[in-house]
Amino acid sequence: METSGGLGISLEVCGLSRVFGARRALDGVSFTLPEGAFLSIFGPNGAGKTTLLRVLSTLAPPSSGTATVLGKDVLEDASKLREHIGLISHNPLLYPDLSAEENLQFFADIYCLDCPQERIRELLSAVELDHRCLDIVRTFSRGMLQRLSIARALLHSPEMLFLDEPYSGLDPHAVDILDALLARIRKRHTFVMVSHDLEKGLELCSHALILAKGKVVLFEERNRIDVGEFKGLYRQTVGMGVS
Numbered sequence: 001m002e003t004s005g006g007l008g009i010s011l012e013v014c015g016l017s018r019v020f021g022a023r024r025a026l027d028g029v030s031f032t033l034p035e036g037a038f039l040s041i042f043g044p045n046g047a048g049k050t051t052l053l054r055v056l057s058t059l060a061p062p063s064s065g066t067a068t069v070l071g072k073d074v075l076e077d078a079s080k081l082r083e084h085i086g087l088i089s090h091n092p093l094l095y096p097d098l099s100a101e102e103n104l105q106f107f108a109d110i111y112c113l114d115c116p117q118e119r120i121r122e123l124l125s126a127v128e129l130d131h132r133c134l135d136i137v138r139t140f141s142r143g144m145l146q147r148l149s150i151a152r153a154l155l156h157s158p159e160m161l162f163l164d165e166p167y168s169g170l171d172p173h174a175v176d177i178l179d180a181l182l183a184r185i186r187k188r189h190t191f192v193m194v195s196h197d198l199e200k201g202l203e204l205c206s207h208a209l210i211l212a213k214g215k216v217v218l219f220e221e222r223n224r225i226d227v228g229e230f231k232g233l234y235r236q237t238v239g240m241g242v243s
Helices: 049-056 100-110 117-126 142-154 172-188 198-204 227-238
Strands: 009-020 023-034 038-042 064-069 085-088 160-164 190-194 207-212 215-221
Touching: 009 049, 009 190, 023 049, 023 064, 023 207, 023 215, 038 049, 038 198, 049 064, 049 160, 049 190, 085 142, 100 117, 100 142, 117 142, 117 172, 142 172, 190 198, 198 227, 207 227, 215 227
Parallel strands: 038 190, 038 207, 085 160, 160 190
Antiparallel strands: 009 023, 009 064, 207 215
């Protein structure tokens, strides 16, 4: 399937819902994202942003509706899909008693990468942790853990990257590292990022989505968004001020 612009569709969500008891964390979410896009998802705490990311990354099943990522159903093709996606979340998903290099080697083995040492060295250098490659991860700062988490997520060269507040806990230098890394790999991946930072999210995205009470309030291409109107809608819809 192709979009009107001739690009293939990387993500198709139709009537997606996720229910926890009486609470509907996601309530009929629908949108389509072309390949190579960068989607920034905004909304207040409890809007359903992380739940949506968990469903799309196969970590939680939908209660109803469908989601297709890279042509694969998140429920029926979950195991195959995981080979093609990467996730950066609040939990760095690292083993604290292993070194940085050992952590990446562990995940390289999971993905059955051939001769992964060069790839591991490349990524540790890219996130500026090559000088700490043999250090135990429990000695790392929050920012260093996040940078190593980014290397872990990129290790198998996934086509789709899911980012849940990736800038959280990063110092200014680490923010620069992540910005440079995303710019370098931008053309080779499709991105879905959850963010509370309107400025950074709008700076990076090609598409923006506002989620509130599990429902899509707005989904639009970035080049069609008036920033002032967008911020006004954000304030009005989710009840949060924007400086």
